[in-house]
Amino acid sequence: MGATVAIIGRPNVGKSTLFNRLVGKRLALVDDTPGVTRDRRPGEARLGDLRFTVIDTAGLEDAEATSLEGRMRAQTEEAIVESDVVLFVIDARAGVTPLDAYFADVVRKSDKPVILLANKAEGRAGEGGLYEAFALGLGEPVAISAEHGEGLAGLYSALLPFVEQVEEDEQAAADEARFAIELDEDGQDLVPEIAAGTAERPLRVAIVGRPNAGKSTLINRMLGEERMLTGPEAGITRDSISVDWLWRDRHVKLFDTAGIRRKARVQEKLEKLSVADALRAIKFAEVVVVALDATNSFEKQDLQIIELCAREGRALVIAINKWDLIEDREAAWQAIRDAQDRYLNQIRGVAICTLSGLQGQGIDRLMEAVFGAYDVWNTRISTARLNRWLTGILAHHPPPAVQGRRVKLRYMTQAKTRPPHFFVFCSRPEELPESYTRYLVNNLREKFEMPGTPIRLSYRKGD
Numbered sequence: 001m002g003a004t005v006a007i008i009g010r011p012n013v014g015k016s017t018l019f020n021r022l023v024g025k026r027l028a029l030v031d032d033t034p035g036v037t038r039d040r041r042p043g044e045a046r047l048g049d050l051r052f053t054v055i056d057t058a059g060l061e062d063a064e065a066t067s068l069e070g071r072m073r074a075q076t077e078e079a080i081v082e083s084d085v086v087l088f089v090i091d092a093r094a095g096v097t098p099l100d101a102y103f104a105d106v107v108r109k110s111d112k113p114v115i116l117l118a119n120k121a122e123g124r125a126g127e128g129g130l131y132e133a134f135a136l137g138l139g140e141p142v143a144i145s146a147e148h149g150e151g152l153a154g155l156y157s158a159l160l161p162f163v164e165q166v167e168e169d170e171q172a173a174a175d176e177a178r179f180a181i182e183l184d185e186d187g188q189d190l191v192p193e194i195a196a197g198t199a200e201r202p203l204r205v206a207i208v209g210r211p212n213a214g215k216s217t218l219i220n221r222m223l224g225e226e227r228m229l230t231g232p233e234a235g236i237t238r239d240s241i242s243v244d245w246l247w248r249d250r251h252v253k254l255f256d257t258a259g260i261r262r263k264a265r266v267q268e269k270l271e272k273l274s275v276a277d278a279l280r281a282i283k284f285a286e287v288v289v290v291a292l293d294a295t296n297s298f299e300k301q302d303l304q305i306i307e308l309c310a311r312e313g314r315a316l317v318i319a320i321n322k323w324d325l326i327e328d329r330e331a332a333w334q335a336i337r338d339a340q341d342r343y344l345n346q347i348r349g350v351a352i353c354t355l356s357g358l359q360g361q362g363i364d365r366l367m368e369a370v371f372g373a374y375d376v377w378n379t380r381i382s383t384a385r386l387n388r389w390l391t392g393i394l395a396h397h398p399p400p401a402v403q404g405r406r407v408k409l410r411y412m413t414q415a416k417t418r419p420p421h422f423f424v425f426c427s428r429p430e431e432l433p434e435s436y437t438r439y440l441v442n443n444l445r446e447k448f449e450m451p452g453t454p455i456r457l458s459y460r461k462g463d
């Protein structure tokens with residue numbers, strides 16, 4: 001049970017060292033001499049709170065029969081088949097070698113997700129290799145030092161979604177099996193929507209906000225409506241931190257900060273805690289609904305929470321709750337627009353929904369906005385379209401010249417989604433003013449229709 005992670009790469013890049021680091025025991029022998037026999041048992045790995053099984057492919061160079069590459073390839077393919085996710089390791093100091101490229105190809109041809117690790121990158125060593133690693137076409141490399149235990153937080157964040165996904169799938173399969181048994185015993189279709197729903201991955205939504213913004217009322221209203229539609233408790237399962245909810249046939253996992261607080265057994269005062277609570281919920285979520293109180297919205301703490309969501313790169317929707325208490329709605333809406341211009345520039349175009357959790361108004365519109373924000377967050381733009389756009393920008397609004405020299409933006413590509421993250425390759429990125437980056441981000445947002453999502457744009461040095 002749990003995820004299986006294969007460590008793949010040519011000899012000597014540090015696979016066994018990484019294996020030992022993850023398993024925490026000296027299970028595999030580390031040796032500089034190629035051809036030394038090694039133990040290849042799967043290990044039970046831990047990384048922070050993640051638990052998974054790791055398989056090391058080191059040691060394959062000692063078999064006798066065929067060519068080295070042939071043996072490595074067979075071994076690698078076997079490990080890939082057994083795994084849920086592949087850690088592809090290169091030696092950042094050595095850069096990308098032809099053998100790395102060869103194995104990258106093998107990995108790429110399999111359908112398994114891959115995390116590219118540039119090892120031996122302690123200190124700032126291996127920066128050159130890190131840059132070269134992009135050329136392998138396996139996404140953004142994570143710099144680590146297996147020997148010195150550096151960069152493990154990066155590895156953790158890269159692995160987290162895969163490990164969680166496997167656990168969720170296993171849970172879903174177990175649930176399905178359980179429901180199948182219930183159906184057999186009763187001889188009738190008890191709760192088909194649950195069986196169908198558990199097979200699908202729910203959208204993870206956190207509802208955060210200051211104390212008293214109305215989060216609990218809103219969540220209860222959401223669940224209450226569902227109860228009326230589908231009968232008592234159908235489709236609803238509750239654990240201490242999340243609630244599964246069905247909204248128009250779509251599966252949603254709601255994370256509720258109150259639940260998280262209970263789970264963490266934190267005793268401090270509410271007022272002080274809400275930002276820390278929010279952060280915990282945000283980390284679980286794909287889309288975050290920030291609930292504001294319409295009678296005093298956009299207070300300092302609200303802005304802190306919004307800022308946190310943007311920094312964590314989550315899709316975002318703003319819910320102006322208690323709208324039923326507002327008498328002059330036109331004036332209130334104008335004030336919200338003003339606040340939007342003043343405070344929400346980095347998530348320009350974010351959906352702002354007015355609602356009343358208490359009276360159950362505006363919840364459907366809120367959920368439509370949530371799914372809309374999720375779609376934008378997943379935007380992927382082809383490299384060809386991006387570079388056509390970049391060419392146009394450079395023609396009409398090139399970067400300002402610094403000391404008579406212009407920074408050259410050469411090329412760009414989307415490195416990640418959720419949120420969209422773009423790399424622009426250029427000479428002397430350090431000379432580009434912040435204002436120019438803002439201009440690029442705003443223009444990208446408009447041109448490719450990505451309202452409200454945090455957009456990341458980083459520069460990579462390259463000629």
Ligand code: GDP
Nearest residue numbers: 011012013014015016017031058120145146147
């Ligand atoms: P494998 O053949 O891919 O399993 O590689 P090993 O784990 O046996 O490591 C090969 C060599 O690289 C050993 O001498 C390790 O000590 C060294 N090594 C592994 N990880 C690191 C690292 O993070 N930094 C440095 N500088 N050396 C490392």
Ligand code: GDP
Nearest residue numbers: 211212213214215216217321322325356357358
């Ligand atoms: P939480 O701390 O964010 O979970 O807030 P609660 O859900 O406990 O709500 C705080 C207070 O605001 C309670 O007295 C609720 O009845 C009230 N409240 C919540 N939502 C609304 C709403 O939409 N309209 C009005 N008028 N009151 C609300």
